[in-house]
Amino acid sequence: MKNFLISIKLTLVLIVLCALVFPVLIAMVSKLAPGGGKGETVMTHGRVVGYAKVGQKFTADKYFWGRPSAVDYNAAGSAGSNKGPSNPDYLKTVQDRIDSFLVHNPGVKKEEIPAEMVTASGSGLDPDISPASALIQVNRVAAVRRIPAGKVKALVEEHTEKPFLGLLGPSKINVLKLNVALDELR
Incomplete structure (x- = not known):
């Protein structure tokens, strides 16, 4: 059970990092490119x-x-x-x-x-x-x-x-x- 809870926590942290933080960071950096990322x-x-x-x-x-x-x-x-x-x-x-x-x-x-x-x-x-x-x-x-x-x-x-x-x-x-x-x- 202990390993299962660690896996769930790690999965949630990675979901937040990969699905939210990283895309927002890339979108912000793209605004610096010519055309504002478009x-x-x-x-x-x-x-x-x-x-x-x-x-x-x-x-x-x-x-x-x-x-x-x-x-x-x-x-x-x-x-x-x-x-x-x-x-x-x-x-x-x-x-x-x-x-x-x-x-x-x-x-x-x-x-x-x-x-x-x-x-x-x-x-x-x-x-x-x-x-x-x-x-x-x-x-x-x-x-x-x-x-x-x-x-x-x-x-x-x-x-x-x-x-x-x-x-x-x-x-x-x-x-x-x-x-x-x-x-x-x-």
């Missing part, structure tokens, strides 16, 4: 157009495209394809993406396409692309929007985030923020 939203003209840390689907030629998504950019089902480079279905999917990219970006050679533009990420929700992936799309976006390519390239350079402390991580560009800035450019 995610970092991107707004234009007073309305939310998306979340900065979740990839968005852009397929129109007037926009920069992000990485392909194995889950069609569904944040509720974040996942990769789990297919390896020897899988014939995966190789066909990648080849289809290459062919599509070449059709929409005339003048680009297959070997110039950054791998990230034709392969999905592990989460399927990458919000960022490399500067090389953005720069290879500049001519398409500029031609469709009838904007000088130099102006679009300058916008890409303006939205390039450098590595943290100048050495941690790669340079990157948030596709949603870049496309919002592109829409506001005139």
Whole structure:
């Protein structure tokens, strides 16, 4: 009976700690994060157009495209394809993406396409692309929007985030923020 009472007391203490104290503590800490724990939203003209840390689907030629998504950019089902480079279905999917990219970006050679533009990420929700992936799309976006390519390239350079402390991580560009800035450019 003595061990039974100790077990009950320990269970109640752990329930209070794990089910009440810990979630409240995490909720309080999240208020310090960008967006107050609700995610970092991107707004234009007073309305939310998306979340900065979740990839968005852009397929129109007037926009920069992000990485392909194995889950069609569904944040509720974040996942990769789990297919390896020897899988014939995966190789066909990648080849289809290459062919599509070449059709929409005339003048680009297959070997110039950054791998990230034709392969999905592990989460399927990458919000960022490399500067090389953005720069290879500049001519398409500029031609469709009838904007000088130099102006679009300058916008890409303006939205390039450098590595943290100048050495941690790669340079990157948030596709949603870049496309919002592109829409506001005139």
